[in-house]
Amino acid sequence: MCHVNTRIASLEDDPAHAALIHQILTGASYRCTSFSSGTALLKALQKSCPFDLLLIDWEVPDVNGIEIVQWVRSHVGNDLPIMLLTNRTLEADLVIGLQSGADDYMSKPIRAGELLARISALLRRNRLPSPVDPNFSLAVYDVDLLHRSIHVRQQAVTLTSKEFDLAVLFLKNPWRLFTRDALSFLIWKRDIPATSRTLDTHLSGIRKKLQLQPQNGVCLSSSYALGYRLELVPLPEASD
Secondary structure, eight states, X not given: OOOTTOEEEEEOOSHHHHHHHHHHHHHTTOEEEEESSHHHHXXXXXXXXXXXXXXXXXXXXXXXXHHHHHHHXXXXXXXXXXXXXXXXXXXXXXHHHHHTTOSEEEESSOOHHHHHHHHHHHHHHXXXXXXXXXXXXXXXXXXXXXXXXXXXXXXXXXXXXXXXXXXXXXXXXXXXXXXXXXXXXXXXXXXXXTTOOHHHHHHHHHHHHTTOSGGGTEEEEEETTTEEEEEEOOOOOOOO
16 A cells, blocks of 8 residues: 555664664655654644654653643644553553543554554544445454354354454454443443453453454453553464
8 A cells, every 4th residue: 555645753762773763754655754852843843744654752752742742732633643652561651641641552562563563554534434344354353234244264153242243353453452331331322330341251252252362363452551552463364
């Protein structure tokens, strides 16, 4: 896919990491502008915000990544996709990042394939919706929205109505991180108390029924504090 008109700003003060990110993005035909300081990025954003997505390193010496995210959300708005890149792995830190307004995060070291997949997912979310295709496929999963059915390796799977809706949400949005609150409102149209097991029961149901496992090219990762994400993994090679 051609991305020559997609402009990405990368904030990274480490020259080696900045060069790696630039190489990954330009190799995928994105237009990448690198910044080594938060101040420089803010100056560029204040002009006209000429970017379609921001990759922001949390730890920069002048204006840190969280402050950048908060400034963007206050002055640019919520439509500009932002991904934090960080060495931090504690859930408490990552929750702070997401609550500040970031759409996603990725822990270092950078993995090229995952970075490009997550960027693609964020950009896809920001585009205008296209006409709904009643059928789509992902890995070994074939989904028919019209007849509300899902086949795994051409075998039909019986799902409840809410399980189907939940499964479709993940299958249509690989790599997207959904908080518990987001899933509650998107699927049940209401707030589900933290003490309720409704969401957990449905997540367990689709994980088991659809076999959301690496051997099928996917993995449903979960963190009670951060949320849930359907990750894509390489399908194992078929043995002779």
